[in-house]
Amino acid sequence: MAQSRALRVLIATDTYPPDVNGAGYFTHRLAEGLADRGHRVHVVCPSDEGDPYVRRNGRVMEHRLRSAPIPLQTDMRAAVPLGMGGHIARLVQRLDPDVLHSQSHFTLSRTAMRRGRTAGIPVVLTNHFMPDNLYAHARIPEAMRTAVGDLAWRDMVRVAGEADHVTTPTPRAAALLREKGFAGEVEPISCGIDLERFHPRPAERSALREGFGLPDRETVVFVGRLDEEKRIDDTIRALALVSRERDVQLALAGLGRCEARLRALAAAEGVADRVFFLGFVPDDELPLVYAAADVFAIASVAELQSIATLEAMSTGLPVVVADAMALPHLVEEGRNGFLFPPGEPRLLADRLLTVLGSERSRAAMGEASRELAARHDHHRSLERFEEVYRGLLPAAPRPAYLERLAA
Known part of the structure; x- marks a missing residue:
């Protein structure tokens, strides 16, 4: 019975639509796909407006944290660190998710990971990170990019070590993470593609x-x-x-x-x-x-x-x-x-x-x-993430009264 019940999933991400990038799009599709499959999905991410708010977007509940513009970038915002930890801790306590799925090792995502671990929640991390995608945005001079990249990878590997399960989109991305020093297991799970939306005509x-x-x-x-x-x-x-x-x-x-x-x-x-x-x-x-x-x-x-x-x-x-x-x-x-x-x-x-x-x-x-x-049918990817989540659940099901409270 425990294997068939709907899961309560909290997804933490530092980028989410209306941000325009691959990681944000993937996270959005993951949240919507899991919700369409009957799971209770909450997303915690930076506010696109600056001020915090909560809203239901389709079947997904979005918890938007106070944000500020990212220096040198006009199209993205970052969650303000002040008060973030307490906010996420309260959210984790109230939602009592079965699993917390982090989409990066940046500030909001790593804070959510640590708050989840403190609360005894299983944590999954999907890595979309490559320093090459940040050099131009951060105005990193060419001569400093190797050193900055090495520091960024060490930070990413350290945060990834705190997760219970780490995934990447491809075998090459998994190999890269291992090359950068990550000693744990890394599972390639495709970002997936909606074959019905994108079709020949x-x-x-x-x-x-x-x-x-x-x-x-x-x-x-x-x-x-x-x-x-x-x-x-x-x-x-x-x-x-x-x-x-x-x-x-x-x-x-x-x-x-x-x-x-x-x-x-x-x-x-x-x-x-x-x-x-x-x-x-x-x-x-x-x-x-x-x-x-x-x-x-x-x-x-x-x-x-x-x-x-x-x-x-x-x-x-x-x-x-x-x-x-x-x-x-x-x-x-x-x-x-x-x-x-x-x-x-x-x-x-x-x-x-x-x-x-x-x-x-x-x-x-x-x-x-x-x-x-x-x-790369996205239904396959969603099924595999479900299997990963369920594999991290405790052997004994939660008491019925907790299920009613979570609902």
Whole structure:
């Protein structure tokens, strides 16, 4: 009976929508997915408004803590440390969760982990962290990045050691954590992809391009932050080479601090009229961006999984990705796309030309992408997290009166 009852899950995260990043999106989907499966889900995260508040968002209860803007970043806020520990301790005591699932080792998440452990609550930690994703935001000089990265990894490993179970999105991300000194077990659990939301719709491609203000021609797409670590400049340089042989354009969906520089680069490369900045695309329209394209390209070297690449694959797009970090796990060379050496726009251009060269081959690659994406069905990921949670529960069920109080 204890194995079939609904679980009470408290998710702690330092980033959550409306923040725009992979970790925030994953956490949101995890919370909603668990709630849809009948579990009682609460999320504690920074307030997007500054002042604290509590609200029910669908089936998920959000506990937003007082926050302040993060220096040098205009699109994210951090929870204010003053009073945070007491607030989270009271929340843990009142909710009495079966498990606390932390999404990072940053201030709010680590505070929740420690308050959970003090209360005897099992703690799961999922690591989405790579220092490379923070260097540009924090204005870390190039010469200091190695030293700062080493310190950041040591801090992360120390916090991870306090969890009862540690997960990462991919085997490569798990290996990286072990390489950085984590001695415990690390389980790869995919972030997952909603195969129903992101699905092929080739008959709509021309109409969707028109809807996004794109000319009806071959389209390379990238979805994500327009920031330094994504190396979108390589993709623009590759487009300039590809456009010498094919009538092709690049659609960039997302915002970021590099947008002005990327616009200038497109002009310098002579492809300003072929690079389209779509800006922020609402979540309900995001599947349409992929469906408007012919191929997805990403030059980033700091991906622990790349949800965007999975979304593109689920939509039935061939993918051309940098041979770096976890991206190679998503490509079967020549079957659903190609890898290219990071920082080599000429080779990226060659791979794009190969994909675009034959419509028949491109369609076959798209079908293979969809097939490979099915391995990452988010229902599988949710089921595995449920199994992890239940495996951490005490052998004896809680008394009935506690169950009634928790309800």
